Amino acid sequence: MGEPRVRSTWWYVARVPARYALGFRMDLAFVLRSPGLAAYYLTLDAILTPAAGAATFLLAERLSGIGAWSVAQVTFLLGYATLVEGILSVAFTYNVSHVSRRIGRGQLDHLLVQPQPLWLSLVSEGFAPLSGGAAVLAGIVILSWSIAHLPVMPDPVWWGLFLANLGASVVAILGAMFAWSSLAFWAPVAAEEVATNVHEALTSLGVFPLDGLGGPLAAGLVAVVPAGLVAWLPARALLGIGGAMTPTWATPAAAAGLAIVGAVAFRAGLRQYRKVGSSRYTDFGHRR
C-alpha cells in the first residue's frame, strides 16, 4: 500500500451531492421502516416548531400588533424563524449544529477517523430532508399566509434578498453555535450542553420583535447570541419596518462575521484537541 492520495478541496466539494443523496436514502429508509412513527414525528415537528412563537402571535393578535409591527408582520417574523429552524433540522441535525455534544462526549473522533475532511463530514452528515422537513413546510405555510396579507409585492429581487437573508440567518446561527461549542474542547463536561443553551436562547428570543432594546443588549443579541439574526433583523430589512431602514445586507454581513468567529474558535479548539484528546469515556465505555 502506498501513501493515501491527496485530494484537492474541489474534489471533496464535488462529493457533497453524493453525500446528500446518501443522507436522503438513509432518511427514506428510516421513514419507510416505520411510517407511523415518522408521521408522528413529522406532525409533532410541524406543530411544535412554530409553537415556539405562540406567545408572540397571541399577544400581537390581542393587541393588533406589537409596537411598530402589525399582526401580519409579526406572523412573517414567526414564519421566517420557523423556516430557519426547519433548515437547521433538515441540514444540520444529528448533533451537527449541537456540536458541543459531540466534542464534550468525545465523539469527535468518530468524524476524525473518516477518510474525508472534517468539514465535509460536518456539512453532509446532518442531512435528513424527510424526517426533518416538517418545520420547513410549516414555515413556508406561515410565510405564505403572512406575505398574502402584507402590503408587499414580492418581485425576483425581493425573493433574492429573502433567500440571501435566509441563508445568512442559518449561517449566523451555526457560527454562533460553533463558537460557543468550542468551549467544550477545554471544558468537555461543563460545556457539553452549551450548544443546547445557545439554541434555546436563539429559539426563545428569536421569535420576538426586539425593537426598543438598549444599545448593548441589542448588540449582544446580534453579535454574541444572535437571536436578532434569527428573524428580527432580516424581517425588519425585508419588510421595511422602523424609522431607520435596516439595510438588507445587514444580516449577511453579520453572518459573515459570526462564521469567521465560529471557524476561528473551532480551529483553536481542534488544536487543543490534538494535544489532549478526550477522556470522557472509561475503558469500559462508560461516560465520565
Add this chain to the structure above:
Amino acid sequence: MLPSPAAAGEGLRVGAVRRIPVALARPVPFGPMLDLRAIPLARYRASAWLAATGAAGDGLYSVVRYVIRLVRLLVLLTIWRGTLDGDSPADHAELSRVLTYTLIAGAFAMQLDAMTDIGDAIRDGRIATWFVAPVRVFGLAVANTIGRWFPSLLGYTLPVLLLAPLAGVDPRPASLGSGLAFIPSLGLAIAIGFALDLLLVSLMARTGWSLWDMRRLRVAFGTVLSGAIVPLAYMPWGLADWLPWFPLASMASAPLRIWTGDGDPVHLVAGQVAWATVGWVAALAAWGTQRERLVGYGG
C-alpha cells in the same frame, strides 16, 4: 435458591416505620403513600441536599442559563413597555402591574413550571438505580428537583428581585396579604406541576413517546396557556375568559395574579386546591398502573 420474602413469611420494610405484606409492597397508588408517618423525610432531605450541592457545582453551565433567562426577561419587559405605553394613570398602573407580573414569572419560572428529571432518568437508564433506592421513585425525583432549585433561587431569583428597581420594575406584591397568600399558592402550583409531570411520564411509559416530544409539548403549550409568559387577560379570541378555569392556569397565572393583586386569592387558591387534588389522584393512579411498563435506555 433463596426463599422469596413472601415464602418466608416476611414483609418489606417501607420507609423506617412499619412492615407491610409483600403483596402490598407492589406499587399501590393510594396505600402507604398517604400515610405521612411512612415518608422517610430524612432520606428525601439528604437527596435534595446532594442535588443542591451538585447543581451548585455546575459553574459555567449555570451562569449561561442564568444569563439566557435574564436576557429573555429583559426582552419581555421591553416588549411590554413598547406595547402598553399609554399616558393615563390607569395605563401606567396597568403597565406597572404587568411588568411586576412578568418579573415574578421570570424569577420563579422553574417553580411555576415544576418539572422533575424522571423523564431524563428513564431515557438514560438512571431510573434503574432509583427503583432500588430506599425511597419512592417519584419522591426521589421531586427531592432532586427541589434540591436543584436552591442554587437557582440564590443565584438568579434573589438577585433578580433585588435588582428589579434598576430595570424600573417594582417587584413587591400588591399588599402584605397578597405576599402571604402567594406562598401557599406557589406551593400548590408546584404540586400541580409535579402531578402533570408524573402524568406525562406515565403517558410516556404507556405510549413509548419520546421524552423530548413530551417536553417540547409541555414547554410549547404549557408555558403559554398557563400564563407564565403572557398574562391570560391578554389572550385573544375570548381565551382570557375560559383559560383561567383550566389546570394550567393554576400552575402560573393563579399565583402571579395573587402577587399582583388581580383577583380574589380565596377563589384562586380554592381552584388550585381542586386541580392539585384531581391532578394527584389521576397521576398516582396512572403511575401505579404504568410504572411496570417502563423501559429505560442506558448510554
